[in-house]
Amino acid sequence: MSLHRVARFADVPEDRGLEVQIGDCRIVLLRTAGQLRAFQGECPHAGAPLAEGAVCHGRLICPWHKAAFRLEDGALCEPPALDSLKRYPLELRGDDVWVDDQPLPDPHSPPLDDQRTFVIVGSGAGGTACAAALREKGFGGRIVMIDREPDAGYDRTVLSKFVLSGEMQSQQTPALRDDDFYRAQHINRVSGEVVALDAPTRTLNLADGRTLNYSAAVLATGATPNTLALPGADLPQVFVLRSRSQAGQIMRTAEPGQRAVIIGDSFIALECASALRQHGLEVTVLARHATPFAAQFGEATGKAVRALHEENGVKFIVDHAVREITGDGRVEAVLLDNGLRLSADLVLAGIGVHPATAAFTSLPLEEDQSIRVDAGMKVTDNLWAIGDIATFPSGGKPTRIEHWRLAQQHARIAAANMLGADEHYLDVPYFWTWHFGRNYDYLGHAEQWDAIEFMGEPEQPPFIGLFGADGLVVAAVACERERAMALLAERMKQPLPMEEAWRLIRAVS
Secondary structure (H helix, E strand, O other): OOEEEEEEHHHOOOOOOEEEEEOOEEEEEEEEOOEEEEEEOEOOOOOOEHHHOEEEOOEEEOOOOOOEEEOOOOOEEEOOOOOOOOEOOEEEEOOEEEEEOOOOOOOOOOOOOOOOEEEEEOOOHHHHHHHHHHHHOOOOOEEEEEEOOOOOOEOOHHHHHHHOOOOOOHHHOOEOOOHHHHHHOOEEEEEOOEEEEEOOOOEEEEOOOOEEEOOEEEEOOOEEEOOOOOOOOOOOOEEOOOOHHHHHHHHHHOOOOOEEEEEOOOHHHHHHHHHHHHOOOEEEEEEOOOOOOHHHHHHHHHHHHHHHHHHOOOEEEEOOOEEEEEOOOOOOEEEEOOOOEEEOOEEEEOOOEEEOOHHHOOOOEOOOOOEEOOOOOEEEOOEEEOHHHEEEEEOOEEEOOOOHHHHHHHHHHHHHHHOOOOOOOOOOOEEEEEEOOEEEEEEEOOOOOOEEEEEEEOOEEEEEEEEEEOOEEEEEEEEOOHHHHHHHHHHOOOOOEHHHHHHHHHHHO
16 A cells, blocks of 8 residues: 555535545545545546536536446446446545555456346447446346447447547547456447347347347337438438448548538537538538527527527528439539528438337337336336337426436436336436537426526526526526536436525535
């Protein structure tokens, strides 16, 4: 053991972490119930400085993407992190805090005598989180992951934010887990496409004729982008964006100075508009709404997002349908229903997605082709569904939410219940969206509200806005208010009056 004096006990606040450094090792000190703990100082998900996060209800919440860890031992409580925090030995000598620069060993060692086989269909955010959670929670049986893409699951969120801007190559998209993890955890990855499911016999059929039997299975196939159904949509420069290979195809076509037409004003569509504009293309957005994101962010924030795009050269055309994409072997123009002709070198459709459930027609499907699950993500005996394909009970009604982090929350619940627990979805949905260097955080899933209150102005961050219904917070939106949003991510799990929320925000601002 090699201890280093890093701080005084009195230096460590009660309500937040204190970052210290031993050589290149960043460590966060946390004070809870009069006891000190020392953990790795950067979030295992994306490296956020955890000392800038929030402490609430016995948890440390990451400031960037709202992963949560138990203060007592650093155990993972909420994604998008997939690992618990490394803990470092600590001693108090009088008022001096001494910390070892070598972490304690991981106490988890799953048993190896479990004869069951758990199959996960899909290796995206939800599927990978489910596999990691099963091992974390002690499952020692066989885990098989099946996915159409040959590579391990990767972080799709960077595709529209950083790959299309040229800041990151498509092949550099971070893997959610590296190959060493799958080898060490004895997780078998299978490249293939499931084409049929027989739930009563617990059998999966693959396109190449193989069959797999399972003790329990999780369906985590995500969503498929909606494609354009109009003349010219089959030209090679017409794209959708969901995968790393699609991002690579776009970037092999996109060159600075070219003209891009983006059809749709979804979050993906406008993130792509931001990225391609930063890459040097001329960008025109064909929008359904005069104010983007108003249904989620409200009018004021939506107008601020549009203004940010326009300040950076993005053009908007509102409420005009595309009649045709023209070109002889390659895209030349987009024709609108009002006769306007927009010259174009590439077209990108961001018009929503639909659940990837074509292989599961033997199950009862909802009208939108999603799979109805209970609050524990269960479809039927020994079968669970999570993420974009799952319609689950939330707020007293069936809900489907297409959020990256929510798929991972579902995954952890399903993993626990596969092992005999009875966990339900009681969390707060969260997502983030990136536009011209600004990150907008959103908590909740409010379809209606009777009040919006702001601290700061959406046009000039930092700001935070609270959406209220009957005096309670139902959602929040913010830019550059990471600690406050981290606090709300935990506190909004219980009814939170607007007045109390503002007191909490002011206390950490």
